[in-house]
Amino acid sequence: MATRSASSSPAAARADAAERSRVSTDRANDGRRGWRRRERAILAAGRALIADGLVIGTVGNVSARHGSELRITPTRRPYETMRRRDLVRVDSDSGAPLTADARPSRELPLHLAVYRARPDVAAVIHTHSVYATAWSFLDAPLEPALEDLDYFGIGPVRTAAPAPPGSDELARNVSQALGGSNAVLLGHHGVLTTGGSVDEALVAARVVEHQARIAWLVRAPAVGGPR
Numbered sequence: 126m127a128t129r130s131a132s133s134s135p136a137a138a139r140a141d142a143a144e145r146s147r148v149s150t151d152r153a154n155d156g157r158r159g160w161r162r163r164e165r166a167i168l169a170a171g172r173a174l175i176a177d178g179l180v181i182g183t184v185g186n187v188s189a190r191h192g193s194e195l196r197i198t199p200t201r202r203p204y205e206t207m208r209r210r211d212l213v214r215v216d217s218d219s220g221a222p223l224t225a226d227a228r229p230s231r232e233l234p235l236h237l238a239v240y241r242a243r244p245d246v247a248a249v250i251h252t253h254s255v256y257a258t259a260w261s262f263l264d265a266p267l268e269p270a271l272e273d274l275d276y277f278g279i280g281p282v283r284t285a286a287p288a289p290p291g292s293d294e295l296a297r298n299v300s301q302a303l304g305g306s307n308a309v310l311l312g313h314h315g316v317l318t319t320g321g322s323v324d325e326a327l328v329a330a331r332v333v334e335h336q337a338r339i340a341w342l343v344r345a346p347a348v349g350g351p352r
């Protein structure tokens with residue numbers, strides 16, 4: 126209690142105010158540093174998607190959330206030349222871009238719906254990777270579910286009902302089908318993965334594509350074979 130009465134003096138009040146200001150400056154610096162790291166991870170993931178053949182050209186999108194903001198890749202901008210300043214800042218509650226003349230990916234509603242449904246998710250990646258996208262036309266869960274999906278904490282990969290790209294209907298269908306998993310197929314369209322970091326979401330995108338290749342190989346003997 127002694128400190129409480131001491132802080133009632135003008136000098137102590139000034140010291141308290143200075144301390145509060147220092148703490149809030151530290152938090153702001155931490156926030157800036159944290160975003161710099163996340164933005165670099167988004168750019169690196171974009172380049173990895175191209176290098177791994179998970180997307181072609183400017184297709185697909187990557188975002189990260191921290192606090193009440195998110196960053197998402199812009200529309201129609203090549204990953205190879207994308208810079209931190211090209212990433213679009215978005216208020217994750219309202220969904221409004223915080224940057225003037227921002228042109229976020231048209232799948233922003235999809236990313237927002239996933240973040241709203243899943244407070245544990247800090248990153249979202251959407252691709253059209255070949256084998257997984259082909260499987261999305263079967264309107265069936267990705268089977269067989271190999272141990273990789275558990276090992277990487279991804280869980281079952283269901284397929285969301287098809288809906289037009291960029292639509293609220295797609296956002297709704299996908300966030301529902303995702304449930305508590307870290308990956309979902311978008312019916313007749315592609316793949317969405319999530320994670321506690323951009324790197325985790327990227328690993329999930331790679332694992333789902335790997336899993337889908339195996340799924341097609343397992344299925345192959347039945348195609349055109351005896352019925």
Ligand SMILES: [Zn+2]
Pocket residue numbers: 185251252253290314315
């Ligand atoms: Zn797409």
